[in-house]
Amino acid sequence: MNRLDGALDAVLHLLDRQVVDKDGLAVCKVDDVELSEDKGGQLAVTGLLSGAPALVPRYGGHEGGVLRRQWRQLGVEQESRDDPWRIDLDDVERLGSAVELRVERKGLLTRQGPAPSGVTRWRLGALLQMEVRGPERTRLGGIIDVRLENNRREPGDRLLVVGLVVGRGGPGSLLGYDRRGDQGPWLVNRVVRWLHRHAGVVDWDDVVEIDWDGGVITTSTTTPADPTPA
Numbered sequence: 001m002n003r004l005d006g007a008l009d010a011v012l013h014l015l016d017r018q019v020v021d022k023d024g025l026a027v028c029k030v031d032d033v034e035l036s037e038d039k040g041g042q043l044a045v046t047g048l049l050s051g052a053p054a055l056v057p058r059y060g061g062h063e064g065g066v067l068r069r070q071w072r073q074l075g076v077e078q079e080s081r082d083d084p085w086r087i088d089l090d091d092v093e094r095l096g097s098a099v100e101l102r103v104e105r106k107g108l109l110t111r112q113g114p115a116p117s118g119v120t121r122w123r124l125g126a127l128l129q130m131e132v133r134g135p136e137r138t139r140l141g142g143i144i145d146v147r148l149e150n151n152r153r154e155p156g157d158r159l160l161v162v163g164l165v166v167g168r169g170g171p172g173s174l175l176g177y178d179r180r181g182d183q184g185p186w187l188v189n190r191v192v193r194w195l196h197r198h199a200g201v202v203d204w205d206d207v208v209e210i211d212w213d214g215g216v217i218t219t220s221t222t223t224p225a226d227p228t229p230a
Contacts, residue, residue: 200224
């Protein structure tokens, strides 16, 4: 199955996956995902990030701040030390148990560098550390995963963010049990689904504001939809 042919979840299907080139040779691991925001506010996956500069910021709070400072201090003489390695999404051919590329690995990895004009870049890891609130600042929960929809009919098209899976657990804690009622062992399935019985999906069209500095997303809905995708 190629996950790129339908709806997918960024944490469940992309984050921490092995990347292999067209010959099946290992390239790297997906340590974070590059999100680009256009002038209309739409977020889309545009690249895969790898290396300590991508992985370390995913540790939030005080611990994450300490780790990042220590990482920078280990190589202050290296100007690009805080820039992760990047793979353009157009180089991805297939998404299964691994991220399969259409190109060979030689010379593939490049530093992320600045965003193109008119585009603002963010990271999936930063989004996963945010809190979601409804009208009148009602807390709906944290972001467990980010739902994506394939709009990549040809090179240059995008993998769009279409929803936020919101709940009380940590990122990825649903382990895919939100997607199918018969997923995994029956007992584990029922326990995980019960623990996340209040989880749901906030449609991207219902997002009113994203405060990246404050770590809060405001939405117009108070009742997230069933997280099971179509």
